Amino acid sequence: MVNLEVNIGELEFRNPVTTASGTFGYGSEYKDFIDINMLGGIFVKATTGSKREGNPYPRIAETPSGMLNSIGLQNKGVDYFISNIYPEIRHFDTHIFVNVSGSTIREYVEVSEKLNDLDKIPGIELNISCPNVKEGGMVFGTHCPSAMQVTREVRKVYHKLLIVKLSPNVTSIPDFAKAVEGEGADAISLINTLLAMAIDHETRKPVLATITGGLSGPAIKPVALRMVWEAYHAVKIPVIGIGGIMDAGDVIEFMLAGSTIIQVGTANFLYPQVSIKIIEGLTEYCERHKIKSIKELTGALKI
Amino acid sequence: MKKYIDDFEIVVNRKINSDYFVLELKAPTKLQNIMPGQFVEVKVDNAPAVFLRRPFSIYDIDYRQNTISLLILIVGEGTLALSQLSEGDHLNLIYPLGNSFSIPQCGKTLLIGGGVGIAPLLFLGKVLSEKNIQPVFLYGAKSRSHLVDLDKFELLGPVYTTTEDGTYGEKGLVTEHSLFLDSSWDYDQLYACGPVQMMKAVALLSEEKNVNCEVSLEKTMACGFGACLSCVQETTGGNLFICIHGPVFNATELVW
Numbered sequence: 001m002v003n004l005e006v007n008i009g010e011l012e013f014r015n016p017v018t019t020a021s022g023t024f025g026y027g028s029e030y031k032d033f034i035d036i037n038m039l040g041g042i043f044v045k046a047t048t049g050s051k052r053e054g055n056p057y058p059r060i061a062e063t064p065s066g067m068l069n070s071i072g073l074q075n076k077g078v079d080y081f082i083s084n085i086y087p088e089i090r091h092f093d094t095h096i097f098v099n100v101s102g103s104t105i106r107e108y109v110e111v112s113e114k115l116n117d118l119d120k121i122p123g124i125e126l127n128i129s130c131p132n133v134k135e136g137g138m139v140f141g142t143h144c145p146s147a148m149q150v151t152r153e154v155r156k157v158y159h160k161l162l163i164v165k166l167s168p169n170v171t172s173i174p175d176f177a178k179a180v181e182g183e184g185a186d187a188i189s190l191i192n193t194l195l196a197m198a199i200d201h202e203t204r205k206p207v208l209a210t211i212t213g214g215l216s217g218p219a220i221k222p223v224a225l226r227m228v229w230e231a232y233h234a235v236k237i238p239v240i241g242i243g244g245i246m247d248a249g250d251v252i253e254f255m256l257a258g259s260t261i262i263q264v265g266t267a268n269f270l271y272p273q274v275s276i277k278i279i280e281g282l283t284e285y286c287e288r289h290k291i292k293s294i295k296e297l298t299g300a301l302k303i
Numbered sequence: 304m305k306k307y308i309d310d311f312e313i314v315v316n317r318k319i320n321s322d323y324f325v326l327e328l329k330a331p332t333k334l335q336n337i338m339p340g341q342f343v344e345v346k347v348d349n350a351p352a353v354f355l356r357r358p359f360s361i362y363d364i365d366y367r368q369n370t371i372s373l374l375i376l377i378v379g380e381g382t383l384a385l386s387q388l389s390e391g392d393h394l395n396l397i398y399p400l401g402n403s404f405s406i407p408q409c410g411k412t413l414l415i416g417g418g419v420g421i422a423p424l425l426f427l428g429k430v431l432s433e434k435n436i437q438p439v440f441l442y443g444a445k446s447r448s449h450l451v452d453l454d455k456f457e458l459l460g461p462v463y464t465t466t467e468d469g470t471y472g473e474k475g476l477v478t479e480h481s482l483f484l485d486s487s488w489d490y491d492q493l494y495a496c497g498p499v500q501m502m503k504a505v506a507l508l509s510e511e512k513n514v515n516c517e518v519s520l521e522k523t524m525a526c527g528f529g530a531c532l533s534c535v536q537e538t539t540g541g542n543l544f545i546c547i548h549g550p551v552f553n554a555t556e557l558v559w
Binding site: 022023024025029030032033053054056057058059060062063064065066067069071074217266268269270271272273 | 305306307308346352353354355356397522523524525526528529530531532533534535536541542
């Protein structure tokens, strides 16, 4: 019997497979396809201080082995989440993390503070890496002093698991990983999407209404693996690997590079039941390689 | 309505002309309660540049044969790859997706299709017929060869046609058809699917004639079930999503 259990601090996960914010709605969108309760956890859609309508259409572009998006954090705001969405999802028997975003440090702090009291939300993921909003978002994630400041201020008011989601749009990931660790982050997750663009050569226009957007999907996996590897060696806190994961083999690679848990993102759109198939694949891999506990794989890259 | 993901077997790949083909797909489990206007998301496997699924309206359903048919226009690498599949091949579908056209209790309905926008109207016409509501079709295309499966529509009700080049029916666009000038105009419900400009023009006519009008929209989407938030549509009630709040909208609720 393979043990897929892992933990981040004192929080135990039944397996390392969670779903990435912005690709899994609030979980209920997937209930026809999978049993949500089999997942290690879910990271729900980015939540901001007040309602946001998001960016104009077109918001996505198909690219080689991936896609661009510029959704722009469309959501109904934290108060709506707490009063309307949370009651609908709190019964899920899996860890629910809220992705927190904002335009100002004050907004991040306000949202985080409000989420503190939700007993079924064991942690938040601070989104300082969204490339698709004019203010805030990635600005915090690509400027080290800002990343430190927002982590520090949120840490003061948020008392549960604080995960900081890092942007890949920086020169040195280890600098940012160490910086947020130093300000009290309990874990880091990476990577968010890579700032990118798509052009239609026939019309000579950008495909996205916002011109640039964030690249995700298998196209970014090698970049993500490299950054997870670098971050893992820079910090002592757990690393959550994200970036183009499509199957169990990809998860193993992210764990070898240093991930404790992983997030499945864009693959959910293509194969809504992929996360469950990945869990089955992890068991099969561990049996084949005679691994008793999947924890052994974190950072176990043979060099 | 519960959504499924399954591998369907291609039982027929019928080439209509160089641009259009129909795939008839056999479901592995019993199909039930699929409504006209709903769509499927198809995984295209044999095209390297295609990453996302492709949404298609349901063209026809045969519950006895347990098949779904899709009318597909070749517009890019994905649809080209689908056109080259053989009978016996399998396709992975997420279905049924989206809302559906409303079915009135009685009255006279006009179903207006432009180009490949005719796709959801065959199924709609069938369901209307089953409810003893006479569907009347108005179908516009570039030319005679692009008016597909006219015989199937004629089995259900009168079919008026327009072609842009005048090779069949009246010359011009559907909204220029003499039907709209007829003094005996007495339709109670319009349905339209086609290019956005066509649907807008139909919506304007419906306002003038004070008749209810439903349109079926299409936009680029990644998932088809409300997770990716790509297919945003501005409405009088804020930004909604074509995949879950549509694809059918009452024309009056759209900001377009």
